[in-house]
Amino acid sequence: MVDLALLGCGGGMPIPERYLSSLLISYKGRKILMDCGEGTQVSMKILGWGFKTIDVICITHGHADHIMGLPGLLLTIGNSGRTDPITIIGPIGITDIVKGLRVVAPYLPYEINIVENPQEPVRIKASLNDTETSAGEFNDLIISTLELEHSTNCLGYSLYFNRKPKFDVKSAIKNDIPKEFWNRLQKNEIIIDHGKTYFPKLVLGAKRVGIKISFITDTRSLSKIKTFIKGSDLFVCEGTYGDENDIEKAIRNKHMTFSEAAELALGGEVKELLLTHFSPSMLMPLEYKDRAEIIFINTIIGSDRFIHTLSFKD
Known part of the structure; x- marks a missing residue:
């Protein structure tokens, strides 16, 4: 199960009852933050989801309405007692942007690992102690990016939450796998014992479908976006x-x-x-919902602190 909260649904400038761009995703007790505009911390405080367990921050681009909440948030995370590293992913230039913002947040009790304009998917385990910031063979979360068309370098994101296959007792017995190896194989470990190799597939069932969330903002419509978001369970779009x-x-x-x-x-x-x-000039987005629904019926008009849950399907 993946929970998400739209912390801020505004663009350009904050207005009463509408903070700036930010989306918080919670999975297995860990969190991923998409953008960090003004008001992000206030919404998080109102929700009570906590700050300490944010492991990854994905920034679409360097415009103020998407990133100016970052230095204060980093300080708050530090004050929460966090000491484990945080990964920040962003477009070309994100390293310099974060460095500049940290002038007002120079001392943090944890390291920040920056992944700038990744050309390969970033794979991250859900467990805090297993977080990685580069491509590799990991289990839970795969973050892919797409370059968009805006007035500055901008990335779209796709998050895929893998679901591990179920343990298959019948297969384990049929393949004569010693019980002492079952747990390790279920965790995707390859075991070599007395010259014999045991692979995880020998004790696992069929692959199960995960959950895909795509996040696209601040761009013109591009045909390649359709391919990038293909089959998403939820498409969050500007x-x-x-x-x-x-x-x-x-x-x-x-x-x-x-x-x-x-x-x-x-x-x-x-x-x-x-x-x-939403543009600050558009005070009532719901009035225009039909413009989207006539094309795509399953449309939701966002609002600050809108909460949504996505469940894995068997």
Whole structure:
């Protein structure tokens, strides 16, 4: 089960009842934060989900409405007693951006590992002590990125939560696997004993489908996004403009309308679309929901601290 909370659904500038871009994802007691605009900490405090267990922070780009909440958050995480490293993933230039923001947060009791514009998926275990920041053979979470079209370097994200196959007792017995190895093989360990090699597949059942969440914001609509988000259980997408008459603004500012986001959701064959990143001039996004629903029926209009749960399917 994966829980998520839309901490802030605004773009450009915060307004009453709407903080700036941020999404918090909770899985197995650990957390991943997507963007960190102004108001992120306030929403987290209201929710009471805690700060200490944020292991990964994914930043789409360096504009203030997506990152200015970061230095304060890093300090709060430090004050929570955390000493384990945190991984920050971002586009080209994220290293310099974080370095600049840390002028006001220079002393932290934990290390920050920065992954800039990764060309391969970043694989991260859910267990805090097993967190890795580079590609490799890990179990739980795979983070993929896509370069988008905005006025600065910008990344889209896809998070895939792997689900381990069930332990198959019949297969273990059939393959004459000693019981003392069952637990280790179930944990994906390869065992060599007395010249004989035991592989995890000898005790595991069929592969099970995981959960995919895609996060796309601050970009024009691109055909490659449909491929990137393909089959997502939840597609979180910017809907800066609800009114189709604002299409020229969307093109000029490199953003999207509700209908453009819905077209991507339809083409990407996702299960649900969650719209966010609303222009401060759009006070009532719900008034434009039909612009998306007429194209993609399973559309949700986001709001600050909207909570959603995704469950694994057998």
